[in-house]
Amino acid sequence: DTEVTQTPKHLVMGMTNKKSLKCEQHMGHRAMYWYKQKAKKPPELMFVYSYEKLSINESVPSRFSPECPNSSLLNLHLHALQPEDSALYLCASSQGRVATNEKLFFGSGTQLSVL
Amino acid sequence: AQSVAQPEDQVNVAEGNPLTVKCTYSVSGNPYLFWYVQYPNRGLQFLLKYITGDNLVKGSYGFEAEFNKSQTSFHLKKPSALVSDSALYFCAVRGVSGGYQKVTFGTGTKLQVIP
Numbered sequence: 001d002t003e004v005t006q007t008p009k010h011l012v013m014g015m016t017n018k019k020s021l022k023c024e025q026h027m028g029h030r031a032m033y034w035y036k037q038k039a040k041k042p043p044e045l046m047f048v049y050s051y052e053k054l055s056i057n058e059s060v061p062s063r064f065s066p067e068c069p070n071s072s073l074l075n076l077h078l079h080a081l082q083p084e085d086s087a088l089y090l091c092a093s094s095q096g097r098v099a100t101n102e103k104l105f106f107g108s109g110t111q112l113s114v115l
Numbered sequence: 116a117q118s119v120a121q122p123e124d125q126v127n128v129a130e131g132n133p134l135t136v137k138c139t140y141s142v143s144g145n146p147y148l149f150w151y152v153q154y155p156n157r158g159l160q161f162l163l164k165y166i167t168g169d170n171l172v173k174g175s176y177g178f179e180a181e182f183n184k185s186q187t188s189f190h191l192k193k194p195s196a197l198v199s200d201s202a203l204y205f206c207a208v209r210g211v212s213g214g215y216q217k218v219t220f221g222t223g224t225k226l227q228v229i230p
Contacts, residue, residue, distance in 0.1 A: 004158070042205055042220035043159065056217070090158050103149065104218065106158030 006091050006107035014115050015081060021110045023074040023091030032074040033104065034066060035090040043090055049074060081114045088112070117142040117210045119221035127227045128196045136191040136224045138206030147209040148189045149218070150180055152202045159205060165189060176200070196228045 004025045013019050023032065031050045035043035048056035049068040063085075065077040074091055088109040094102040118141045128134045140146055147166055151159040163174025170182045180191045189206060206221040 006158075040203075040223070042222055045217060092158070103161040103164060104151075104159070106151075106160070108156070108158045111156070 004091055004093055004105050004107035006089075006110050008110060009108065010111045010113075012113045012115060013078065013081065015083070017081075018077070018079045020078065021076040021089055021091075021112075023076075023107055024072055025093045025105070026072055027093065027095075027105065028071075029093035029095050029105070030071060031094045031096065031102075032068060033092040033094075034074070034076050035092060037088045037090055037109070039088075047076075078112075081112075083114050086112055086114045117208050117217075117219050119206050119208050119219055121204075121206055121221035121224045123224050124222075125225040125227060127229060129229050130198055131195050134193050134196045134200070134226065134228070136204050136206075136226060138189045138191065138221060139187050140189060140206070140208045141187065142208050142210040144210060146182075146187075146189075148180075148182065149207040149209065150174065150178070150189075150191050151205045151207060151220075153205065153223075154202050162191070162204075196226075198228045198230050201226055201228045 007022045033048050034046040036046055037043045045058050046060045047066040052068045063080050067075040088111050090109045091107040092104040094104050120139045122137055149164045150162040152162055153159045162178050163172050165172045165182045173179045178193050180189055182189050203223050203225050205223050207218050209218045
């Protein structure tokens with residue numbers, strides 16, 4: 001299994017809603033990432049977990065809350081989002097620690113629309 | 116700070132012709148360079164990477180990239196383009212930014228292969 005699976009594929013939410021994005025991989029990877037991608041723009045790093053510990057937070061607003069319950073799962077909890085948060089949210093994983101030469105495996109993303 | 120420049124927003128090439136997608140980078144220390152491809156509504160897929168060694172790197176789907184240290188470039192190439200190669204291509208560099216290892220993506224180049 002060489003896949004990173006993200007659910008849901010599409011999500012529409014109001015600004016007062018609470019929702020969660022889920023990401024799962026069974027490749028034994030120990031680093032997992034959340035990226036945000038606006039249309040026709042490069043992915044922007046949000047969070048990195050290394051061995052289930054949050055190692056990087058790119059100054060992301062607190063309305064985004066990551067969680068790594070175990071080595072295979074990564075969640076992104078959303079609360080009180082703004083319309084400008086509408087984007088494609090990508091999960092990725094890599095094999096070991098946040099190392100220099102490892103490729104990233106990406107999921108297909110969750111297309112989020114905030115109304 | 117590290118950066119990646121992809122000077123062309125879009126590259127058009129006729130099917131069967133060679134293609135080149137340009138990338139230049141700036142990073143402290145040794146560069147770790149990657150190319151990823153993104154199809155519509157999908158996550159990024161790894162194509163190839165340069166860590167060390169031969170300047171010509173071969174990757175997936177017949178793509179290759181040439182590392183040129185003096186020109187700080189890492190151009191993506193393919194001898195004969197296919198219509199199915201039409202997609203968004205991202206160059207990326209991995210290095211230390213803000214005190215930790217981080218991948219920085221270029222702005223992307225849309226490749227259009229014309230039948």
